[in-house]
Amino acid sequence: MSYDLLKSVVVLIALLIAGGVFGWRAYQLLWINLRRGQKSPEAFGRWGERVKGVLAYVAAQGRLFRVLVPGTAHFFIFWGFLLLSLTILQAIVEGLFAFIDPHFKLPIIGEFGPLALIQDFFALFVVIAICYALYLRLVVNPERYKGSHKSQGVMVLSFIMTIMLTLLVFNGIAINLHKDSIAAWRPISTLFGLPFAGLDKTAQFVVGEIAYWLHLGVVMFFLTELPEGKHFHIVTSVPAVFLRDLDPPGRLPKAPEFDGKLGVSTVNQFRWRQMLDFYTCTECGRCQDVCPAYASAQILSPKLLMMNLREHLTARDGKPLIGDPISEQVLWSCTTCYACDQECPLFINRVKTIVDMRRYLVSEGRMDAQLQEALAKLGRYGNSFGQSERNRAKWAATVQPKIKDARKEPVEYLWFVGDYASYSPSVVDITRQTAAVFQRAGLDFGILYEGERNSGNDVRRVGEEGLFEMLVEKNVAALGKANFKTIVTTDPHTYNSLKNEYPADATRNTQHYAELLDQLITSGKLKFSKKLDYTVTYHDPCYLGRYNGVYAAPRRVIEATGCRLVEMPRHGDRALCCGAGGGRIWMEEGAVKERPSESRIREAVALDGVSVFVAACPKDITMFRDAVKTTGSEARLVVKDLIELVNEAMT
Amino acid sequence: MNLVVPIKLVPDLVEELVIDASGARLDPDALRLKLNEFDDHAIEQAILLKEKGAGQVTVVAPDIEGVDDALFTAAAKGADRLIKLTGNWNNGVNNHALARVFANFVETLRPELILTGVQAHNDLDGAVGPQLAEHLGMPYVGYVSGVVVFDNKAQVRKEFPGGLIAEMDVVLPAVLGIQAAEKPPRYVPISKVRATMKTAKLETFPAAELETAGAPTTVRLFQPETGARATMLAGDADAVATRLVEIFREQGIL
Amino acid sequence: MNSDIFVVIEHLRGQVSDISYVMLAAARGMANATGGKVIAVILGHDVETLARDLAADRVLYMEHAAFADFSSDAYQRALEGVIKEHAPRAVLFGDTTMGGDVAAWLSTHLALPLVSACRTFRADAGALKFVSQICGGKMMAEGDLPAPTTLVLMVPGGYKPEQGRAAQAPELARVNAPALDDLRVTVKDYVEPAVGDVDVSKEAVVVSIGRGIQNQDNVELAEELAKALGGVVAGSRPVIDQGWLAPTRLVGKSGKAVKPKLYLALGISGAPEHVEAIGDSEMIVAINTDPAAPIFDIAKFGSQVDMLDLMPVLTEKVQQAKGL
């Protein structure tokens, strides 16, 4: 048998084996496993948006650039891989058809000069990018990689490196041997051929063939490895982005129910689209890097959570999910701040997945005593303070003129005050200032008095779906009695739930007071009597910013009061959570290194000249005022609500 | 094992207590009732016992407003039978009458163990448990914070002042007054309570004639006099701390 | 009709408890009004020692092996006969983990009325009135003490125990115990509270924390304050239940009674079960954000500031004051 025939046979066998292994594994993982999952309506519809998403987030790698240098490196590796997959294809086909023509070229792909030029350069870029990636992983080793499979990562990088280098070598030798008709289009390959140009033809042929076999061998081996671990994202990322959850992040899906229990306790109870997330995680650790829970106690890592869920899914042993390593504590640690989901290049959803598992814990009654007490109070009194609902509007007793009862007379704005603003002794003063500002701006507004209940946003995120539904029913009934055009809320958590989760006909139009103030200022209804002279920084509440995209309005309001705004390094969609969300404010704190709120205050204190820390959420006020005390920053910083600035500038 | 838990509702102290025009009663319109906290522990203890061995838990309550919620919640936790005793409860009822009604009915259930809350904050004529025990001719132990059941006896932990705990044997059938269940009452998700509302059956039985003898009649209710109240220190934490240090000095504490 | 007032003396392991003296003090006032005598009833053994400082006119006692420990069954059966025979105007029991097991049973068994949670008595034109403390101390109920015989469960707070003590031992009269075989309630064993920790009942400064402390991490703030004041930290039951303080630090009905020079109650609402054990403190200072908290009724000074704000500031100021 001639060498060329042998080559064809070996390539064919290798292709069959590697393709078979890959196909079988991929079938198991993607077909068999995902089919065990539940229905995923969130993965369909709005196709145009989905196509755009693929272009923006896969083709343009949109989210990767949030971490600039590694993102750029990935961009080149990704595109290099895509472009060079054609040369790999060429290499395989060349081998397959060697028995006919040892220099068989694919039409166009193998003979088109400009493409060859691009490919040639990209091969170089990939080599450079891989060098950087190896340097990052082995030398820099940033915190975000902690817990990722390091050897797997290095192995994949070495594979790609080998594939590129061997490609350039055998291309270079082909050029040396004048077997490349478009040699002029391959300057880099030509360069890689130079070191071998001195050897005689046979020696060069042998080196070329060795490079070819290495190239092919690694490609085939890589193919068999592809379905294992993080590299599977090469396969799943396009469908993951294409079929990503397009529901608003602030709208949780209804709780799944199995055997009369709400929530998810085994991996097959997840929706298949959630499962796809588990496979798609690249272990890049960007989520871990921004996670407040990880930073404060290192119990929950959003990345490890994904990796552990993947293990459950591939193991297929039907073991209970919650235990080791996904402990109850891991699940309760999440503040549902959405930073991880916002950061993930592949749109992996953690919050929804965590809440699904929390729902199960709640249905089993597994929670700490403090949370249990808070839920019991919410169930009985409709507020977490355990105070009588009859006292809900007690703060308003001293407000003159009396605030309208929206249940009794029509109003333009229905002000949904919320628990903290109504009951917390430390924030009711701010609530009264809000009323004063509204009154001075001549707003036609009213409140629901005793009719209002906790909106249930955090109740739902704790996993108490039934209680959430009950609160919704009560609020919807109270809203039904009122005649209004727009709802304005004090609390961003309330805002989120009313806007995204309540029946739209009950809530109509929902605004946060920052948005309303912004409108009132722009329309000239709200006028200031003086300019404030503070240098301030602004904290974006998670449920206002990341969840609902309200970033500009509060900033415009701050500037309108005359204050100078200095941004913290983590601002906008990168803002650090105060630590209170997702029901954390009701739970036992446990051992922490540094509370998120303290880390945040330190961040603000480090800014030059900033003396006021502005927030736009009653829970934030509570958390940050405490953190100012515990970090001993009283002399440097005061925490003020946005409304306090506005009120001050008006009087 | 046949376990029976008679429960009662008491005024929720979160609401303001208003004395009615007669001056001798709390204004029923301002009141909101809730399950007596210790009865909640009794239910929990009964369910814990049921979970440890076979058994049936029956919860019995007077049929007054708000009791359905308490009963359904008990069922969602694991109670098997829910019974409401219908009668003329409108004017409130003292524990002597309640104990007679309970005794009258509970006897028909042939219980081996009756668990009651050791007390309630509105008891003015003693707790229900020991009275029930007398009517049924059973022994009674109150302030119990742990129960193990053997063939025909219960081994209970009873708390004495000073934290001393006695381990006692009680011959069954018996009545126990529960101060604290072995574990704090569990949380049942609302969805489960709601599902239980659809499936669980509330049985109603007529209560025996209410016989209130044995309790005192209140002539007057009043809020504890406020004359002896503390001198309140005003100001923020800093001002209060400064004032306290002065006071500590004057009193020779510092 | 017998106008005597009977007091069932409560004792545990050779010690007469404070509530017994409180009842004797109350009984003296009642007896003055009725013109009867104060009769202490002791079920136990070594009665001389137990009776030596009781401010009673006479002691009726029963001795029986069954009284070595507290058995509700034994007490019920033993007292049944005594009460029936003497039919006194009132029989006082402690509204405690012991009296509570006995009085209500006797009320039903003997068809005698029962008043519980009674704090004080009042004589009004010859008629005896009771005042009971209900609804977690938020409400008082007053009524006539039904004649001819009423059983009463008494809570502390209305009378000082010292007034129930006498320098001289009263006269003793032995009563035969009924047959007490086949007791259905028997003590098998005692579990001692954990020892080795400080004894809060003997400390001069007690910084006591309640549910207002909110979480375990804040306990440290109280520890620091106590250290500055030269005292110890104690707590109400929720704090002990959470495991944030050792059970030996519990103040109240189920814990220790304290009598410090300063009792600083932080975030404690003032439930009767707690308050009853702090009444002998020389000065109570209460910090509670709720202006209506009953703790302010017995505190000398109070403030509505947030305890979490106050603790660090106060610690610092106390340290400063000591440094000067």
Ligand SMILES: Cc1cc2nc3c(=O)[nH]c(=O)nc-3n(C[C@H](O)[C@H](O)[C@H](O)COP(=O)(O)OP(=O)(O)OC[C@H]3O[C@@H](n4cnc5c(N)ncnc54)[C@H](O)[C@@H]3O)c2cc1C
């Ligand atoms: C048989 C029996 C025995 C008992 N024995 C005892 C006993 O030995 N000891 C005992 O203590 N209890 C005992 N109890 C329990 C008792 O009834 C009360 O439940 C308990 O004392 C309440 O504790 P608390 O005051 O800490 O909590 P709560 O009643 O919940 O009061 C907490 C208080 O803290 C205030 N607060 C909250 N946050 C702050 C803040 N930031 N700053 C300032 N104030 C704040 C609130 O306004 C509230 O008044 C017993 C009960 C029974 C039935």
Ligand code: SF4
């Ligand atoms: S979940 Fe997303 S951000 Fe986190 S490690 Fe995986 S791919 Fe990276």
Ligand code: SF4
């Ligand atoms: S939502 Fe926030 S707290 Fe939860 S895992 Fe993601 S980053 Fe961490």
